[in-house]
Amino acid sequence: METGTIPLASLSGGLDLYRTLESGQSYLWRRADGEMYQSEPDPGTWYHTVVDDEVIRVRTLEDCLEWQSWTDAETQVRRLLRLDDDLEAIVATAPDDPLLREAYDAHRGMRLVADPPFGTLISFICSAQMRVSRIHTMVSTLAREYGTALEFDGETYHAFPTPEQLATATEDELRELGLGYRAPYVVRTAEMVANGEAHPAEARNLEYEAAREYLCQFVGVGDKVADCVLLFALDFDEAVPLDTWIKSAIEEYYPDCDGGSYATTSRAIRDRLGSEYAGYAQTYIFHHLRTGSGE
DNA sequence: GACCAGGTAGCAA
């Protein structure tokens, strides 16, 4: 087993692992104590994920981020948690907006994630009309039932299923597992990727709005889910998912940005939240409002 | 026992 540490002082803007992994951006990490979304973890609690059949564990200690894996995973960890983002600069150059300032101040150190595209796609197909904690449960269930089991340091971990593995699932099976009406969406999207019809990673090469359109070809994916995949897996930092929380924020704080359709509202709110890093702003506002931190 | 949750597909006007 390899292990290593990254000094927190070396990260611009710091790192809040808890808020980064439990703010509803990523559903592909789990917490060693199994209490995600219940309470804040004790200091030093491990989180783990599986990427390319390698288990990766991370935790924050007093002054560093510690990681463990079979091989040197520092590059991967830096990528997954976007440790090289200049968070201080992103916050400093954000639009001077009261709500955004409040959100950035309240959750200092929260970073965007860069998760694998397929798992992110399926996660957010499952997210429709669903609470954050339940989305996490559904994704964990899919991993347990269809993903590759891996032994690491005496424990068993499950990778999120590959498109091929998930395409073997039937709609009835997924309904049994509690996915409800999302079951056929997951199966059909997994089949589309498995048979080579399309792949979410392909969107990376497109211009933003074309990329969003591309992702909408998957079953169960509309503009909002597409934006989540672009933001949390494909490095489109300008993507602003228009979910229930951000819509209520628009209604209350940015009413002039409501252009009626998703496309026009999207352009207006991206512009208002700073274009280049509008997605960062959205993620902070989402978390701030959803957790009621401002009250 | 309503009401709600990081919405989308399908269909009508």
Next chain:
DNA sequence: TTGCTACATGGT
């Protein structure tokens, strides 16, 4: 294009 409505399920 825009505007309904049905869709599963578990928690409060």
